[in-house]
Amino acid sequence: MSEIYTQASFHGMDTGSFAPKLIAVGGGKGGIGKSMISSGLALSLAAMGHRTLAIDMDFGGANLHTWLGIDHGDVNLSQFLNKSHSSLESLIVPSGRENLSIIQGPREHLGASNIKALQKAKLFRHLTHLPYDWIILDLGAGSSYNVLDFFIAADRSILVCIPEPTSIENAYRVIRGAFFRKLQLASKNDSFQKFVTERMQGNEGLQGQVPRSVLQQIDDQFPELAAQVRHFVADFRPMLLVNQVISDDDRLLEAKIRIAVERFMGLQVRTVGVIRHDEAVLRAIRKRQNPVVFQPDSFAASDLATIAHRVMRGPGETTYTGASLF
Amino acid sequence: MTTAPGGTNLYELLGIRSDCTPLEVQRASEAIIKTFQRDELATYSLIDSDAQRGAFLRDIEQAAKVLLHRESRTAYDEAHGIAERYIWPQQGVLHTPQAAVPAEQTVEPTPVSSPPQVEESVPPKSETAMPGPKPATPRPAVAAGTQDLQAMLDEAERVDGALLEALREASGRTRKEVSDNLKISMTQLTALEEMNPNRLPAEVYTRGFVRSYARLLRVDQDRLTSAYMEEFTKLQGSNP
Numbered sequence: 001m002s003e004i005y006t007q008a009s010f011h012g013m014d015t016g017s018f019a020p021k022l023i024a025v026g027g028g029k030g031g032i033g034k035s036m037i038s039s040g041l042a043l044s045l046a047a048m049g050h051r052t053l054a055i056d057m058d059f060g061g062a063n064l065h066t067w068l069g070i071d072h073g074d075v076n077l078s079q080f081l082n083k084s085h086s087s088l089e090s091l092i093v094p095s096g097r098e099n100l101s102i103i104q105g106p107r108e109h110l111g112a113s114n115i116k117a118l119q120k121a122k123l124f125r126h127l128t129h130l131p132y133d134w135i136i137l138d139l140g141a142g143s144s145y146n147v148l149d150f151f152i153a154a155d156r157s158i159l160v161c162i163p164e165p166t167s168i169e170n171a172y173r174v175i176r177g178a179f180f181r182k183l184q185l186a187s188k189n190d191s192f193q194k195f196v197t198e199r200m201q202g203n204e205g206l207q208g209q210v211p212r213s214v215l216q217q218i219d220d221q222f223p224e225l226a227a228q229v230r231h232f233v234a235d236f237r238p239m240l241l242v243n244q245v246i247s248d249d250d251r252l253l254e255a256k257i258r259i260a261v262e263r264f265m266g267l268q269v270r271t272v273g274v275i276r277h278d279e280a281v282l283r284a285i286r287k288r289q290n291p292v293v294f295q296p297d298s299f300a301a302s303d304l305a306t307i308a309h310r311v312m313r314g315p316g317e318t319t320y321t322g323a324s325l326f
Numbered sequence: 327m328t329t330a331p332g333g334t335n336l337y338e339l340l341g342i343r344s345d346c347t348p349l350e351v352q353r354a355s356e357a358i359i360k361t362f363q364r365d366e367l368a369t370y371s372l373i374d375s376d377a378q379r380g381a382f383l384r385d386i387e388q389a390a391k392v393l394l395h396r397e398s399r400t401a402y403d404e405a406h407g408i409a410e411r412y413i414w415p416q417q418g419v420l421h422t423p424q425a426a427v428p429a430e431q432t433v434e435p436t437p438v439s440s441p442p443q444v445e446e447s448v449p450p451k452s453e454t455a456m457p458g459p460k461p462a463t464p465r466p467a468v469a470a471g472t473q474d475l476q477a478m479l480d481e482a483e484r485v486d487g488a489l490l491e492a493l494r495e496a497s498g499r500t501r502k503e504v505s506d507n508l509k510i511s512m513t514q515l516t517a518l519e520e521m522n523p524n525r526l527p528a529e530v531y532t533r534g535f536v537r538s539y540a541r542l543l544r545v546d547q548d549r550l551t552s553a554y555m556e557e558f559t560k561l562q563g564s565n566p
Contacts, residue, residue: 256368
């Protein structure tokens with residue numbers, strides 16, 4: 001599993017401009033707009049002239065192709081994972097739009113729980129060698145290791161939620177899950193691993209510990225590892241996107257969730273923007289189109305375009321910090 | 327920023343720079359408190375229990391309390407080896423005791439040649455910076471000018487003795503200076519700031535003192551007085 005990690009840090013060390021940048025779109029809850037957003041970002045990037053590949057990794061309900069108006073063809077990602085196809089390239093199909101190609105997700109529900117570690121590492125390795133500027137991964141719902149590992153390894157991790165308590169709850173689950181997953185990968189030290197496992201499993205009285213206090217315990221109990229662990233954890237900066245925003249209060253959610261994650265959980269998150277609730281989205285999908293294509297002057301389309309620019313700049317360079325609470 | 331052994335760095339807890347102004351301390355703590363109210367959509371799924379929420383908010387309030395006051399903040403900075411510190415306005419330099427406080431003779435704490443350095447001083451509802459990571463340029467030492475003090479008053483969740491004290495400290499004055507300036511005894515002034523219901527003077531006197539305090543600080547007299555007196559009335563109400 002550390003292999004997937006080596007790739008990620010290898011990537012981060014800027015080995016050259018040919019390696020594609022990976023954008024992972026996740027959010028914990030189904031039906032909140034991940035596929036709409038994944039396809040919308042992919043279309044926006046392609047329209048700007050970037051060579052873009054969108055990959056549907058939702059094993060629970062692959063819909064990406066529908067947002068792009070493509071029929072679900074014969075080839076899809078499971079064929080790479082089950083080894084009937086040895087290369088990813090053979091699974092790439094055109095989207096019908098310039099600069100944009102797609103790899104479909106499986107048609108049926110796969111049934112298998114987690115993709116094996118070796119498969120994940122292999123997939124990641126292949127991804128990073130594809131000749132694209134941007135690769136967008138439409139991850140599934142939930143916070144399983146499938147989702148978390150790609151979410152963590154990506155160059156841009158977009159965490160989607162809507163102004164509704166269950167989706168916000170799931171977003172926090174993804175953040176917590178990613179934190180513990182990062183901890184697992186931060187050091188191979190045996191007692192450290194034991195420490196992490198106890199807290200992940202919530203052994204007697206250790207459940208519900210906020211990441212901030214877990215990090216403090218690491219400062220106390222593993223002082224020689226603390227700096228490296230903190231650095232490793234802080235390296236992951238998901239970009240929060242609030243979809244289906246209606247009221248002004250909804251807009252303030254970005255800032256509030258950011259406060260909650262940074263102050264209460266003690267972790268890093270960036271805000272990347274909001275997408276206004278828009279009927280154009282529903283009209284678009286009924287025509288099997290993304291709003292960006294169906295009605296480029298709609299709220300949803302223009303919000304997506306704005307967000308696409310911020311996503312490109314990344315969590316480090318974007319100066320957007322969300323609406324003020326004052 | 328150093329992490330205090332056995333405890334969180336207060337600045338990190340609030341998400342502010344170690345050299346930020348009292349206004350920024352107030353804003354940061356209030357934003358956090360507002361975000362963790364019981365009915366807040368953004369956070370109710372994050373909190374396991376009222377006890378947990380209560381403990382967290384107490385930590386925040388305590389942190390703000392330490393950092394809003396000159397003495398406690400200075401002591402904290404010393405004890406934790408904080409390198410970049412807020413430079414409090416010089417005390418006792420320009421506040422010479424006067425017979426009365428005619429507005430035109432009240433002197434500004436230090437010459438303020440440029441507006442106070444507050445990144446958040448832009449119209450609300452635009453994309454402004456939340457208290458959070460800031461650019462690394464060092465800030466000029468500026469006393470809380472009237473703008474900052476007025477902002478602290480406008481944005482305060484509660485206008486009470488603690489706020490009076492915070493405003494006074496931010497403006498760089500000691501209790502002694504204010505007592506001399508306004509001709510209020512130290513006992514009465516302390517009572518106003520501590521808001522101990524047993525020690526506050528009668529309503530009519532309290533109102534007068536608070537109003538002249540507001541005039542001294544050059545903040546909105548009506549707002550400060552009426553809001554403070556609301557708290558005063560609540561206190562008296564629970565103390566027959």
